[in-house]
Amino acid sequence: MGKNNKANMFVDCVPQHNEVTGSCIYCTVRFPNKEKVKFIVDCGLFQEERYQEENNRFIFSPEELDFALVTHNHIDHIGRIPKLYKDGFRGKTYASKITSMLMPYALNNTAEILCANAQKNSRSKKVIEASSIPVFKSSSHAPLYSSEDVEYAMENVIGKEFNESFEACKHVAVTFIQNGHLLGASCILVTITYRGEKPIYLLFSGDYSNYNVFFDIKKMPKFLKNVPLNIIQESTYGNSSKEEIVKTFRTNLIESLKKNNSVIIPVFSLGRSQEILYELKKLQDSNVVPKNIPIYLDGKLAQSYTKFYLDNSDLIRIKDFLPENLTFVTTYEMRQNILRDKKCKILLTTSGMGNYGPAQLYLPYFISNSNCSIHFCGYTTPNTLGYKLKNATNGDEIEINGAKVIKRATVYSTNEFSGHAKSEDLIEFLRRFKNVKSILINHGEEETKKEYVKKVIQEVSPKAIAILRPSNCIRIGAYGIIKSYQAI
Ligand SMILES: [Zn+2]
Ligand SMILES: [Zn+2]
Incomplete structure (x- = not known):
């Protein structure tokens, strides 16, 4: 000094x-x-x-x-x-x-x-x-x-x-x-x-x-x-290691699919979306997730970043990270079809905390559906929909945008997927x-x-x-x- x-x-x-x-x-x-x-x-x-x-x-x-x-x-x-x-x-x-x-x-x-x-x-x-x-x-x-x-x-x-x-x-x-x-x-x-x-x-x-x-x-x-x-x-x-998180994610996903549940994954656009797509591809390649289960990605920004990864493959070491049977959701009609379709599916949607982007449309619908699992894979700040859903127990009445819904879906969360x-x-x-x-x-x-x-x-x-x-x-x-x- x-x-x-x-x-x-x-x-x-x-x-x-x-x-x-x-x-x-x-x-x-x-x-x-x-x-x-x-x-x-x-x-x-x-x-x-x-x-x-x-x-x-x-x-x-x-x-x-x-x-x-x-x-x-x-x-x-x-x-x-x-x-x-x-x-x-x-x-x-x-x-x-x-x-x-x-x-x-x-x-x-x-x-x-x-x-x-x-x-x-x-x-x-x-x-x-x-x-x-x-x-x-x-x-x-x-x-x-x-x-x-x-x-x-x-x-x-x-x-x-x-x-x-x-x-x-x-x-x-x-x-x-x-x-x-x-x-x-x-x-x-x-x-x-x-x-x-x-x-x-x-x-x-x-x-x-x-x-x-x-x-x-x-x-x-x-x-x-x-x-x-x-x-x-x-x-x-x-707080948790990446291996633990990936393991928990896989266990929850497999358990849900076994029950024939659809899985909704609120994601952040950059990084998280691409990591989860890659994780799904690995699970398909090892025959853990059947390739006939459709996978959707909704969120304009998440789609743009995914394309950025594909277009700038010199910047990344994993070039081939997209799972099979993946659809980018781009229109209102596509969203309506996803909501109507009762078949088992995996849906990645922004935002990661659930309160912005198309997740606002999907979550109120899927939360009241007992044949559905919602998996948050990141931090959710208080006052967000994700925070509310994580902290509610089944049968609870939740208010979303003024409407009241009963929580029947299974909600999982891992603190951080990576980052x-x-x-x-x-x-x-x-x-x-x-x-x-x-x-x-x-x-x-x-x-x-x-x-x-x-x-x-x-x-x-x-x-x-x-x-x-x-x-x-x-x-x-x-x-x-x-x-x-x-x-x-
Ligand atoms: Zn920061
Ligand atoms: Zn940051």
Whole structure:
């Protein structure tokens, strides 16, 4: 700490919010000549209903930002990038090349939903069929942004190769390092240098996983192991191992099909949908799931991403992942037929939490059907239909969009199909580095963060550790945390 007290180059970091969604860390670099560089890491949309107001404000002036960085193509990390430009940001947004290719899908879909929600009148119960991402309406009548704003934003998004360092602005270099959380997902290294000063290294983990079934993860640059690092780590993690989850999913599926039950699987569009399709293919290939049982995928965005996987097969190692007898559901009539048809089937439908997209149409119908199983394979936030269904017992009356239905279907859930590492894997990530100066914990439920901090102290005993909070700025120098002070 001694040397740090005299630091004349440092970075102040502060997040916009405490919660799991709406990820955004605001950083201000101060150089010895008093010049400043301002940037953000991620600019996510708040999805919790109670935080909708947060979507309208930034904790900085967008026009003052020098650049923005994004870790991965999840809407809670990129969902407000168009709003950033709409509000005056004129710099560049950097992402991994793959993320920059995926972003238009997610952002255009979100713009559609935002505009549809803004237009909604009192007949607001109708299903927005195209939507796959949970987004709540903003309090004002105007949408947060439109597809024109998305187009303008995308003109300013620059995709970069993994492990290739580039200068985002003078004295600030950036490197995207691949991780397994999602196709295109990265950890981001920010290196700040100035003549005569020791460099400051910041490593933003992003949502993290050390494994992905669909692609090999590029190794991180070797030099990272020994440089003095300040790690900003997301504490969102899964509790069960991937093997356990896949095993439970298979057991539940087989049990349901044996009873001749139809199986409805609410899915997230990117990653989860393709993983489950691949899982079904493997089960068909090993004759566990008969090929004559029809499989449906409903959700425009999930279908687009599936096509993206097929069209960009150089990015993924499993080229042949679609099961036989698979149909993309694209019309109203097809949906009506699926609802009418009593035969056993497997239906994947967005959204993963059940409250947006075509799942809104299917779930109320299938929940009251005792010949049906519903399998959630991801986290569901409170207030979502998925959460309600998971927590109801059979025979319970459930209110969905004003209508009352009796729960008769069997509801299964596995916490995570994949995507997030287990807490042990997050600790393992920290252990890879030999010279960690400080660890800042970000992006997770309060209890999870506290629990994780305890684990890190026990297992890694870092020199300094802190939880990032909107009320406090944390000042970091080349030797770690300098101080924490109240944010304005
Ligand atoms: Zn996240
Ligand atoms: Zn994520």
